[in-house]
Amino acid sequence: MTLDLTPADLITDDWRVHGSIYTSPEVFAREQRALFHGPWLYVAHESEIAHPGDYKTTFAGTQPVIVTRGADDGEIRVLLNRCRHRGASVCQDESGNANYFRCPYHGWTYRNSGELRGITYDAAYGDIDRSTLGLIRLPRVDSYAGFVFASFAQDGPSLVEYLGNAAPYLEIVSQQGPQGIRLSAGSHRLTYNANWKLQIENTIDNYHFGFVHKSFLDVLADRIGQAPPIMQNVMNNPEWRTIDLGNGHSVHEFGDPRTGNNQGQLGDLPFNLIVFPNLCFVGAQLRHVLPKKADRTEVRLYPIMHEGVPDEDNAAILRVHEGFYGPAGMGGADDIEVAFDRVSDGLAADEHDWLIMARGMDNEQPGENGILIGHAADELPQRAFYRQWKALMA
Amino acid sequence: MSNEISELLYEEAAAIDERRFEDWLALYTEDAIYWVPQGEEDDPVHRVSIAYDDHRRLHERVLRLTSGFAYSQDPPSRTCHVVGNVRVTGEADGAIHVASNQIVTEVRRNVQNIYSGRFEHELVAADGGYRIRRKTIRLMNSDVPLGNVTFLI
Amino acid sequence: MQARNANGNGNGPRLSLSSEFGSVTVEVDHQANGPRLRIENVQNGRVVFLDPLEVASLTWLTHDRLGPFLDPSQTGWSSDEGASG
Numbered sequence: 001m002t003l004d005l006t007p008a009d010l011i012t013d014d015w016r017v018h019g020s021i022y023t024s025p026e027v028f029a030r031e032q033r034a035l036f037h038g039p040w041l042y043v044a045h046e047s048e049i050a051h052p053g054d055y056k057t058t059f060a061g062t063q064p065v066i067v068t069r070g071a072d073d074g075e076i077r078v079l080l081n082r083c084r085h086r087g088a089s090v091c092q093d094e095s096g097n098a099n100y101f102r103c104p105y106h107g108w109t110y111r112n113s114g115e116l117r118g119i120t121y122d123a124a125y126g127d128i129d130r131s132t133l134g135l136i137r138l139p140r141v142d143s144y145a146g147f148v149f150a151s152f153a154q155d156g157p158s159l160v161e162y163l164g165n166a167a168p169y170l171e172i173v174s175q176q177g178p179q180g181i182r183l184s185a186g187s188h189r190l191t192y193n194a195n196w197k198l199q200i201e202n203t204i205d206n207y208h209f210g211f212v213h214k215s216f217l218d219v220l221a222d223r224i225g226q227a228p229p230i231m232q233n234v235m236n237n238p239e240w241r242t243i244d245l246g247n248g249h250s251v252h253e254f255g256d257p258r259t260g261n262n263q264g265q266l267g268d269l270p271f272n273l274i275v276f277p278n279l280c281f282v283g284a285q286l287r288h289v290l291p292k293k294a295d296r297t298e299v300r301l302y303p304i305m306h307e308g309v310p311d312e313d314n315a316a317i318l319r320v321h322e323g324f325y326g327p328a329g330m331g332g333a334d335d336i337e338v339a340f341d342r343v344s345d346g347l348a349a350d351e352h353d354w355l356i357m358a359r360g361m362d363n364e365q366p367g368e369n370g371i372l373i374g375h376a377a378d379e380l381p382q383r384a385f386y387r388q389w390k391a392l393m394a
Numbered sequence: 395m396s397n398e399i400s401e402l403l404y405e406e407a408a409a410i411d412e413r414r415f416e417d418w419l420a421l422y423t424e425d426a427i428y429w430v431p432q433g434e435e436d437d438p439v440h441r442v443s444i445a446y447d448d449h450r451r452l453h454e455r456v457l458r459l460t461s462g463f464a465y466s467q468d469p470p471s472r473t474c475h476v477v478g479n480v481r482v483t484g485e486a487d488g489a490i491h492v493a494s495n496q497i498v499t500e501v502r503r504n505v506q507n508i509y510s511g512r513f514e515h516e517l518v519a520a521d522g523g524y525r526i527r528r529k530t531i532r533l534m535n536s537d538v539p540l541g542n543v544t545f546l547i
Numbered sequence: 548m549q550a551r552n553a554n555g556n557g558n559g560p561r562l563s564l565s566s567e568f569g570s571v572t573v574e575v576d577h578q579a580n581g582p583r584l585r586i587e588n589v590q591n592g593r594v595v596f597l598d599p600l601e602v603a604s605l606t607w608l609t610h611d612r613l614g615p616f617l618d619p620s621q622t623g624w625s626s627d628e629g630a631s632g
Binding site (some may be wrong): 184185186187188189190191192212214215216218219222223298303311312314315318319321322323326327328329330333334336337338341 | 430432433435438439440441442443444445446450451454455457458461463464465466468503537538539540541542543544
Binding site (some may be wrong): 052053071072091092093096097098099100101102107108109111117118119120121122123124 | 566567568569609610611613614617618619620621624625626627
């Protein structure tokens with residue numbers, strides 16, 4: 001099916017959204033160029049590559065990359081996980097320690113900073129310039145509050161400029177433990193057959209909580225005697241609010257961002273945060289959304305461990321996280337069922353392909369530094385995302 | 395003795411497959427742990443698991459499965475457990491350690507999934523028979539990106 | 548007094564170090580007049596013995612200086628020497 005509408009037409013000024021943004025392979029391909037080439041992309045937390053030689057394999061958009069800590073200089077670099085010879089992926093492990101990488105296909109050997117160290121039986125290559133055959137490095141790598149980002153674009157806003165109003169929230173996340181945080185507990189891996197943007201939208205949607213997660217509220221009621229007033233707070237608590245932070249970022253605060261809580265669970269962050277395009281913070285986790293195809297997504301959930309607390313405290317955070325999130329969780333799986341699988345089913349009825357993302361559209365209140373503030377149940381965070389989407393896809 | 399042990403494993407599987415969830419829960423002791431590790435991890439204190447449930451949480455799972463509002467189980471999974479290679483592997487802390495290989499076929503929303511792996515039970519004597527103090531489910535695909543695993547394995 | 552390792556030859560315990568790129572065993576060797584560090588490359592069976600001073604000198608290493616040993620055209624996969632890795 002060819003795309004009859006330009007990206008600008010796919011989302012109207014009064015927030016009618018065309019379903020093809022979730023289903024069209026052309027839109028997906030265009031997003032990989034427009035959304036994942038210029039912007040800063042999250043790749044790792046510094047704690048995941050703490051020592052010289054440490055590396056992690058992950059994805060920048062759909063491209064497999066290696067995040068490395070320099071052997072001698074300790075610098076963090078992001079390399080395409082692809083041998084310059086015949087294209088094999090060089091590192092297979094999700095994490096490891098190696099100061100040199102040797103490609104298993106023909107033994108080409110690279111420093112973990114990317115330079116080609118040597119070629120096996122190299123006389124046949126004559127005077128070839130080895131310095132041009134290193135693993136491709138993403139030109140810009142930077143970190144903020146311990147979160148490492150990289151960009152395929154040589155130029156553009158700095159990471160701090162890019163994060164803008166989202167930066168203070170990242171700092172708060174990094175201060176959850178008395179001595180900071182680390183990602184050391186592994187990650188849940190999920191996959192579903194629908195578009196990656198559905199996960200982003202759902203992560204910062206509190207309007208759905210009382211509906212999709214009714215069974216979990218019943219579980220909490222059974223556990224503590226009555227259900228926590230989550231939906232009442234969503235609808236009535238003025239300290240619970242959604243904010244368009246600009247640049248596609250958004251946050252849903254549960255009161256004071258330093259001390260608030262969603263009346264949910266131990267270890268939960270005082271807000272849900274979206275860092276455009278595909279990094280989220282929700283519950284007690286960092287959530288990395290990996291687009292694979294228009295109708296296929298992988299999601300990785302990294303529980304955030306607190307530095308400077310006893311093991312039992314962090315274990316308790318894990319147990320609470322596992323209760324709601326992950327493939328066997330009593331909450332997250334309902335999101336996959338309703339917000340992804342059933343939406344995917346419904347989108348097939350594309351005879352009339354328009355959706356509506358206008359909740360609270362006339363209620364966006366300007367705040368400091370260009371932010372827009374809305375009600376907790378408004379679709380303001382989703383509009384924040386798609387404002388940036390429209391700007392980049394044009 | 396080993397006949398009684400494998401009978402317990404078969405009864406547990408039947409209780410799940412026949413959706414007799416209260417009967418299933420009754421097979422577990424009050425201090426039971428139901429653990430589904432992720433990958434090769436053997437350290438639930440420091441590493442996240444797919445599930446690490448105490449009795450309270452098992453009770454909550456059963457509550458959800460019978461509530462009708464658990465959308466991830468609406469429609470409910472149909473499961474069929476095949477229990478094999480049952481062996482007593484030892485005895486420690488007053489419990490008999492039993493290993494088995496199990497294959498669980500799960501059908502839901504027009505898709506059939508196969509889950510299999512090594513299952514480890516710790517059984518303690520109770521009420522003239524046995525009850526389950528610990529069940530560890532080491533799924534073959536536990537570190538592969540998963541979908542909906544909210545049924546009882 | 549030296550404990551016996553699995554080989555029964557008086558060497559220290561054999562330790563393994565593996566990544567997706569390489570695999571070695573390391574043990575303290577007592578077969579010579581003094582202790583040496585015995586390093587074996589599991590992938591090709593090559594063995595090297597380092598005396599304590601040599602091992603101490605390695606603490607001056609930077610990973611960059613190891614470069615020539617990691618260049619496969621200079622160790623084991625040289626066009627001049629043919630296949631020996």
